[in-house]
Amino acid sequence: MKRTPGIEGPDPAELARLLPAPGDPELPRDRHRRLEDTYMAHIQRSQSTTTGPAAAPRPERGRLRRPMWIGIPAALALAGTVVLTLNPTGGSGDHKPSPVAAPVIQVQPGSSIVLASTVERIADAAGRRDLPAPRPDQFIYIKSEVSSTVTYVNGDTDTSRTLVQPLHTREVWLSPDGHKGWLDEPGYQPEGGITLDSDITRNSYNETKALPTDPDALLKKIYARASGESDRNQQAFTTIGDIVGEQLVPARIAAAFYRAAARIPGVVVVPHSQDAAGRDGIALARLDPQTGERIEWIFDRHTYAYLGSRGVQVTTAGDAEPGTVTKRTAILQRTIVDEEKVRPQSTGSAS
Known part of the structure; x- marks a missing residue:
């Protein structure tokens, strides 16, 4: 030494x-x-x-x-973030499930020709949904099936290997004001879950329900959140996708979100996409010009209800060839419960 x-x-x-x-x-x-x-x-x-x-x-x-x-x-x-180091076989010290080969699909071309009419159907359906409003003491519960990319990078050989997590369950509990929350993602978080408690209320239910219902005014607010680190249009698309994907959005605001998304340059309609539960639907999508990855929001092609999302690599990135599915989500349940860590139709705790 x-x-x-x-x-x-x-x-x-x-x-x-x-x-x-x-x-x-x-x-x-x-x-x-x-x-x-x-x-x-x-x-x-x-x-x-x-x-x-x-x-x-x-x-x-x-x-x-x-x-x-x-x-x-x-x-x-x-700043106090937990760091995880993986061993060469792809396992981890906390028994995280080993990643698997990423699915590779044929990339469906997107089109803006039917964007306006498709978005109007999606927005109209969203605006007519009768959604409950949570009380201040209740929690928004969202259960989903998820998977995302895991890329191993070897700095010595300048090579990488792209795999994905096996599909697994993710459950979140969110207070309407955004100050309290809980995440349970077995195999990917400590046993029993982790707290999401925070002083930050960005994208909370209360903040979301106060947003304007005029699409132009709403998009202006979304753009105001963008940083200079990446394409502002992609940031706006991602922000809307994060909220509609894992939050309870009041009907009129949801409709405005989709109409606002249609005004973002580069947004297209993909005729066929599939969520993590294998459900086929129609998608609103945008290609990230910096990463070559297309993010797709998937909707039931008959009811136009939001099903989940998918990420597809459209251009080569490292060893990820075009068509590599980088992310899949499927919303299985979205409702309101009386207590944190309590699942619907259950009197027991999730922890």
Whole structure:
């Protein structure tokens, strides 16, 4: 072991070389958004404060990347976030199910020709749905089937291998004000689940129901949230998709969301898409110009009810060939319950 002259103990750089590189943090989308908001607020409060030189990065040996879920700033990875390192066989220290080969499909072409009429049918159906409104003391419960990409990157050989998680159940409980929540995702979170409690209320039910129902005014508010880090149109599409995908959205707001999405450049209709439960539907989709990945929101082709979402790699990215399915979700249940961690039709706790 080398030692730095004049300093007691092992050389930190030598230790960093010997230790395995950390994996990317794996957090639920709501937690990611809340951490991002907290981080940005901290940045704005301390722009004039100097915190000293940044630590030298560790050499990258291998890491886990989940591109479909919203990423967090690199600094947040150092702020108490749990880091997971995978072993070479694809397993993990907490017995996470081993990833499997990603499905590869034929890429369906999208079209804007029927966009206006399709969106109007989807919006009209959403606006006519009779949805319950949660009381302040209740929780919104959403159960879904999900899978997302796992990419192993070998920094030594500059190669990568793209796999996906096996389909698994995800359950969230969200308070209407957004301050309290719980996530249970067996095999991908600690046993019993993790808290989503936060001071950040972005995309909560209460915030969502206060949004304008005029599509243009609504889209203006969505665009105002965009950062300069990526394509603002894709950010707007992603924001709307996150809310309609894992929140209870009042009927008139849901209709406005879909009409607003139709005004985002690049949004098309894909005639056939399939959610994580295998249900075939019609999709509103947009290709991310930076990643080559197309995100699809899937709707029942008869009732136009939202079914789930899918991500499809349209251009080659690493070893992911065109047609690689990078993400699948399927909403199985969306309702209101009286207590956190209590499932519908059950008096027991989910923990």
